[in-house]
Amino acid sequence: MSKISRQENDDKHKIEPVEIDLVARASEIDGTHGCEVIVDDVYLAWSGAYGELELRKYLGNAKSLVYSDIFTSFKENAFAGCENLSEVILPKTMTEIPKYMFNGASIETVVIPSTITRIGDCAFLDAKLKHIDIPDSVASLGTGTFLRCEYLRDVNLPQFITEIPDYSFMSIYGPKKIVLPSQVLRIGKQAFSECNNLEEVVLPDGLKEIAEEAFAECFFLTSINIPDSVTFIADGAFRACELSEDTKKRIQRINPEAF
16 A cells, blocks of 8 residues: 555544444434434434435534444535544445545544545545545545645555545645555646655656646655656646756756746
8 A cells, every 4th residue: 555654653542432323313213205303413314215324414522433334425524623523433334435524623533444435525624634544445536635634644545546636635744755656647736735844756657647736835855756657747846846956857858847
């Protein structure tokens, strides 16, 4: 599994999790036409006919949550703005983390099951994540998935993604080294711009495109390899980076305006 840096984590503060298992409660709510209801600080939508339970919004103040497999889906913004929440363990019934799910939350750790195949746009925008493991089942990330996660210092990327979308890791200040998965073909617009501690990037053979300002204003970036497969580097892709003269010349042969 590829990774964005691997630094030693601080000892995690141990928190007793709140088990969110509403099987019995959902059956009490059951109706063939379904309903919406708030149960135990959770805003739910229940369909009795299809046995589907969607978490629309968490309204409580727990620090750690463990969700059972009764849940079939989660709504956009389900945990947005949760100021006390630091850890969530997601159920194995999920297949997608929807967009803005943890927008602005104080979440530090999310355990993602291997049933997830996609993480939506801005799913962790402005969250306080410190570490996250993305399983290899995830085939795609949305735009701005980890945008402005300033505290994020350790990310395990899935092996089979083919693109780092626009703004994916913009303005994260932790990682010093980035190693991209072997199947990545494109790095999107401002995907890693303003990563102020970034010093080294390892790009895969087979990479074809580095989009506009992909690494702009990574002021301490001094080492990056440019594979022979790269045919397009957009304007400003490496603006304000302190790369070696040999690397600059190689990049400028592809696009003189890359800096």
